[in-house]
Amino acid sequence: MVDARTEEIGRNLVQVRARIAAACAAAGRSPDEVTLVAVTKTYPARDVTRLAELGVHDVGENRDQEAGPKAEAVGDPAVRWHFVGQLQRNKARSVVRYASAVHSVDSLRLVDALVDAAVKAERPGPLDALVQVSLDDDEHRGGAVTGMVEQVAAAIAASPSLRLRGVMAVAPLDWEADDAFARLAAIAGRIRQRFPDAGWISAGMSNDLESAILHGSTHVRVGSALLGNRTPLG
Template identity: 60%
Template sequence: MSAGGDDERRRAELVTALGAVRARIAAACADAGRDPSSVTLVAVSKTRPASDIATLARIGVTDVGESKDQEARAKIAELAGPPYPPVELRWHLVGRLQTNKARSVVSYAHAVHSVDRRKLIRALADAAVAESRPTPLDVFVQVSLDGDPDRGGVPAAGVAELADAVAERPQLRLRGVMAVPPLGADPDSAFARLADVSHALRAAHPKADAISAGMSEDLEAAVRHGSTHVRVGSALLGRRSPVVG
């Protein structure tokens, strides 16, 4: 099959997958009495090629999630030239972020979903100043629901302190909270706890009303408990071999 045929086949696959994911979000919102437009679909494109991002943009998905700065920058550079037409994308860093990547991230990212320590808050804010970033960087405080340090996040008891630290920096905009359910945990129970954390946060920061929660396997449970940003990879893009180291 020609390259053009491969492109059309991949586009058809993504159109079908996107329809299925949007149908799941719509059904979950209907069950929860919510407007589907209140949920942002973030296409997590880690290990997928830049061509998939370009195709998703053409069919209406412009919020893109990456776990690694290096991979995001490589794809941004590739998408900046031919054969890809110019497109406005909103890049979301959804993986753990090292402070030495802060200056790179603030140069292109719309949001960072994995802020879990003061040192990272300072690094992002200072980098935004150094880069003369024109708009605040959206920030989600990552909550650890199981206390596993290898998975990132701050315990629920530490969310208020980090949120205050974010709010003190005009270069950052506190959007809300993010979490990944503990391994093997019931998603409903995990997302209910995250909703409680979000409710407590809004008492001090009313505008921090976003919840980044839910992935391919559990987005319905996340929407049920108020998620505003679902981070979907395999259900949208399929399971593929890594293409970026």
């Protein structure tokens, strides 16, 4: 018997997938080009299990202190954990043990920390990594600023322990989403010219996924539209 929470998430999932499909249709793209990453920060491991039962196997987390124990509690090898929040270098050793991808690589020092951690963890394969881009060049909000994006990308690509996948960004609060994601698309294009396999664009959340998909997003990071605005557990 399906419990009420699973039914709630299932209804939300239908709506989110419909939004993705409509956005892809408007952009002349296939929905198969867009991966839904369910952001489960502050929600319990059981919700991750519910999402997996509903067919969502890409899960995003923002804080290692929460993500590590949650990944261990879920214990499902089919779930792919995406670390999407700002990452402190001293957390790299923990993150590489459970994450399939880190979307928020924004400095050369963090690249070095992840490489060192991945080597020591003896991962069976490279860690997928994306360069987080600061679209407004505000160094205090996370993201590589203009002039550093290519350097961080090159450092990732140079390490056999990491695999450069593409770029990630969050639209600044005071920007129109279309302006933000158009800029990210241009930056992504430059990265792909130099690194053809770096085709991921991680962009778009619950309130702006349509604009992100219009501008080429391949991974949308959706939290509240899937899990609701109820008081979170844990």
